[in-house]
Amino acid sequence: MIKTVLFDLDGTLLNRDASVKAFIDDQYDRLSDVVSHIPKQEYVDRFIDLEQRGYVWKDKVSQQMVSELELKSVTWDDLLHDYITEFQHHCVAFPNLIPMLEELKKRHISLGMITNGYGQFQMNNIDALGIKAYFDAIFISEWEGLRKPDPKLFHRALTKLNASKQESMFIGDHPDNDVRAASNLGMKAVWKRDDHSETVDADGVVDDLMDLPTLLDHLNNDQSIT
Template sequence: MRLKKDYRYILFDLDRTLWDFDSNARNNIFSLLDKHKVQVSDKSEFFKTYDEINHKLWSQYERGEIKKEDLRWLRFHNAFLHYGIDDRSFATDFGEEYLEEMPNQNILMPHAKEVLKELSERGVKMALISNGFKEVQYRKLRNSGIDGYFSAVMISEEQGVHKPSPVIFKRALKAINGEKSSALMVGDDFANDIEGAMIFGIDQFFYNYKNIPCDGGPTYDSSDLRDLIRPD
């Protein structure tokens, strides 16, 4: 697949688009379970349980239904409950240690750095938009060695607004002096990244690495970030 036009401004999501959230989270949680000798029958099953709970709670957080502080401990407390562990204090400490260690994991999505490097060399201006926690996201960028590619970073917590609100897209594009007609949003989350970009009025690159059936009609639907740099 090749892009239909030459985009001069590209907005990127971070987690699961550039930074391999699932692999990094799994490695981090496995390490913490071992460190604290948590008795779970199967670490992979525990992670699956946690991931489902975390996804639901994140959606509530993005809708403003729960606070950040509650999300940080509830996701682990609720996961531990499935294994007969009902200890809010431990879940809180585990959650804080998880966040502290998370940015030290630095696995990127396939070809992420290669693509960012090529786009940068072509003179494309790039900004990053993330709904993650500010104290974690900046460290992820720095520790994985991709922070230097972005002229602007928009973290929802700092901006007071989450994707898919068009407000955060507008601020990101303005920060790099971009124009809508030459702008592209790249992300893996259809609701937050792709529909948000649609509402804002810029083209969208749905990084569909899980090959999810898609009826929403994004400008591009691809499982390979290298499609962003295919030659004309």
């Protein structure tokens, strides 16, 4: 019986692609006096390409943007500060995020989150989604000194939640950092389908977050049979 569900954040609960697009569109408009010599679509596309879905931190991205696009009246540090302070105002949740969390809480499921990233930045995004109160524990790599897929980070979360790996499930979009890491540990591993990846070997796949409670029922029924 699964009693604990842990989540990834980016690409799982937070629609990061949509959020980044909303942020960089707005940044271009707000900095139009600085960047107007660059076509908007070129500016947006280059930022998205350089940041590689969040796997390149924005200091490197900002430096490259300033250099490549010959931005004269703004520094890379200005762009980085703008990202850190403004991104939270453009966070887009995947559909049915809150109803899904509400349903799991009704079932008295313990909820946790394990996300890579910078501590306060990620916490600001969690607050922006309005979901912090649903979670019994949140683990952010910078604050923990560990990053997924390190099994020690998963063990730490399970210990904090007083949960056994056999009665826990992890859901995330990354084939290695999320799904394979959780599966290798002995947890049920669920893939939040991601257009950037091929089919992933997982205990279950969800396209819509509201599919998760039903999948949970199926996994629990399978466990009871075996």
